[in-house]
Every structure is written in C-alpha cells, then in structure tokens.
Amino acid sequence: MAEIRVEALKKNFGEFTAVKDSNFTVADGEFFVMLGPSGCGKTTTLRMIAGLELPTSGRIFLGGEDVTFNRASHRDIAFVFQLFALYPHMNVRKNMGFPLVCQGMPRAEIRQRVEETARLLRIDHILDKPVSGLAGGDRQRVALGRAIVRRPMAFMMDEPLGTLDSEFRDLMVRELRELHNSIGATTVYVTHDQLEAMAMADKIAVMNHGVIEQFGHPQEIYDRPATMFVADFIGSPPMNFLTVAGGLAPGARDVGLKEARIEVPELREAAPAETLMLGLRPEHIRLDDAGPLRGEVFGTEYLGTTQIVTLNVDDTQVKARLAADVRLREGETVGLSLDTARLSLFDAASGRALASARDDAVHAPRTGTGG
Numbered sequence: 001m002a003e004i005r006v007e008a009l010k011k012n013f014g015e016f017t018a019v020k021d022s023n024f025t026v027a028d029g030e031f032f033v034m035l036g037p038s039g040c041g042k043t044t045t046l047r048m049i050a051g052l053e054l055p056t057s058g059r060i061f062l063g064g065e066d067v068t069f070n071r072a073s074h075r076d077i078a079f080v081f082q083l084f085a086l087y088p089h090m091n092v093r094k095n096m097g098f099p100l101v102c103q104g105m106p107r108a109e110i111r112q113r114v115e116e117t118a119r120l121l122r123i124d125h126i127l128d129k130p131v132s133g134l135a136g137g138d139r140q141r142v143a144l145g146r147a148i149v150r151r152p153m154a155f156m157m158d159e160p161l162g163t164l165d166s167e168f169r170d171l172m173v174r175e176l177r178e179l180h181n182s183i184g185a186t187t188v189y190v191t192h193d194q195l196e197a198m199a200m201a202d203k204i205a206v207m208n209h210g211v212i213e214q215f216g217h218p219q220e221i222y223d224r225p226a227t228m229f230v231a232d233f234i235g236s237p238p239m240n241f242l243t244v245a246g247g248l249a250p251g252a253r254d255v256g257l258k259e260a261r262i263e264v265p266e267l268r269e270a271a272p273a274e275t276l277m278l279g280l281r282p283e284h285i286r287l288d289d290a291g292p293l294r295g296e297v298f299g300t301e302y303l304g305t306t307q308i309v310t311l312n313v314d315d316t317q318v319k320a321r322l323a324a325d326v327r328l329r330e331g332e333t334v335g336l337s338l339d340t341a342r343l344s345l346f347d348a349a350s351g352r353a354l355a356s357a358r359d360d361a362v363h364a365p366r367t368g369t370g371g
C-alpha cells in the first residue's frame, strides 16, 4: 500500500477551473474521503489521482514516486465506480478473477485469491452464481471484490454506494469500514453524503467550488469548522449562525447579540471583521430560564431520542437539539444558554473562522471509572 501526495494540483476545462491548487497527503493505509456538493471537483481530483485525467498543473505522488504523467494502467490503482459494470455473461467467480486473468496470473493462484477475497466480503456462497440475478448489495460486493483481488497500492471509490437504497447503504458503510480495517488499503473515497464521510473517514477534505476548504479528522471538522461553508455542510441540522451586533473590541472575549453578550473562545487570529457571525451547533443550546438568550418556539420535530426545536432568536431561526421528553408549545418564549466553550466565530465577509471550540471542550477528559 502507499501514501498519496498531491501538490498544487489544478485542473482547467477551457476557461473553467474545476480544481484549484489542491494540496494534501493521504497517509499509507488511511481512508480518505473527499466530500462536497455536486460539481465541487471531487471526481475530477479522483480521476487525476487515478490517471484518468491529466492535471493542468501540479504533481501527484504515489508511494513517493511522481506518477503525474503515468498512464492509469501504470499506477497500480483500483477504481470502483458508482455505476459499476460487471460482465453479465460471467459468474461471480469469473468477474472477480478477471483482472488477475488479464495480468496472466496462474489459475491456482487466481482461485486462491478470489476465494480468500470472497470470504472477506462474505460472498463465498455465491461464487458460482451468475451476476445477473444478484441483489444490489451483492453486486456491489462483487465489484469491490474485483478491485480487492488485485491488491493494488490504493483504491479510488467514486460514490460507490450512490445507487443503493438507504438500508443497504448503512450496511455497506459499516462493511466498507470493516473491510478497510482488515486490509488497511490506502483509499480515496468520493461522496456528497456527510454522514457516509463521518462514519468512514480517517481524514476528510471538504471541497467547495474546486477548493479544499478544510482537511482533517472528522471530529476536528465537525467541532472546529474552518469556514462557514464547512460549518453549514457538516452536521444535521447544520450549525446555526447569529449575526453579532458591532465588532469585537481589541482584547475582548465576548461579543454582543441583539440583547445579550456571549463569551467566545480565544481568537485564532486578530482580524476584527466588519460583520461577525456566531456559530452554534444545535446540541450546544440548552433550555435555561436564567440564560442570556430568549427564543420563541416556532416548531418541533420529534426524533425519538431527541427533538429538533426551531426557535426565533434575534430575528433569526435557530435549531436546538433537546431531550425528547421536554414539552414545548409553539409560540412559547423560553430562556436559552449556550455552551460557550464550543462556539465558533466567523468573519461573514470571508467566511473564515476567527475562533472555534476550545481544546479542553472538544477533548474533554474521561470521567468515571470506565469499564
């Protein structure tokens, strides 16, 4: 397996720039997810790494070797597409073994590799069945199996679960991650689904308009979004934003909302902006009669273990995740407090975070005796 390194990678299609100056390293054995809305440049980046698209500029290294101008067939990368094409006239065994036949591998070795891989994917019982009658999940496993038998240096997966229904999808998310844990292959995985990304990734790059807005561990991205775009894209419901009244005085540690002052975490950079936005996750809002904010209940969405309550605060609608057993009436005014150690503060003009959750709040020490 191998490290993948991308340096100043750029791709233009005519006048249009699909990927702008991407830089990242995927460590050997990591599961790396490129996440972002449709058209943000995920697939184009993946295709450049795989050798299916030539970059306009920049470099791609695979296992330390500069492969920027190598053909796809010389990169030792396996690609799994969303619309995978299995050979309909071959059974599962032949489909899986086909890449090895093409490599000229001896038949006994092909048999051994295919059976080993099929056991890993739990499809050994259907090896001699035709692929045409298989259910979606099994077809996807066969497609994965065909990629895995080759034991390539890295896997590229482009929305491989996109065509599955949600139940199968959840199952395959778990299976893919388990599979990754057992084979430890460097994987680049493209999706627009943040839940898939959070559930599987060791590292995530959140892309927007061809730019990587943030690269990091899932928890880091969730807790400390680098931009308002990331804060909004990750999380369900997404982060709430409240406009700050006035700026942030030099050295000040709190900001003003319409009727309250709220303490903010330490600034990352001293860059007082014209318009500041306070970012708060729904689960960091609490009902508190003595709290600094007032909110009018607009509606509730019962989710079983929790409820999402929409509140009008300072002319803005915010969503709070509260315990399911709290009874609230529409139109009722409630007091609210915030987990101030976990707030973010953004410069609304650039969208960049100026302050975000405190270290000790994000990585709280374990309490209790465990066990």
Ligand code: ATP
Pocket: 013, 018, 036, 037, 038, 039, 040, 041, 042, 043, 044, 045, 192
């Ligand atoms: P999706 O999930 O919708 O494919 P994506 O993030 O993977 O989104 P890309 O497929 O990488 O996005 O496309 C990025 C942008 O580049 C899009 O605006 C797309 O229309 C454009 N693009 C991609 N390939 C080409 C091409 N061959 N010629 C012209 N424009 C292209």
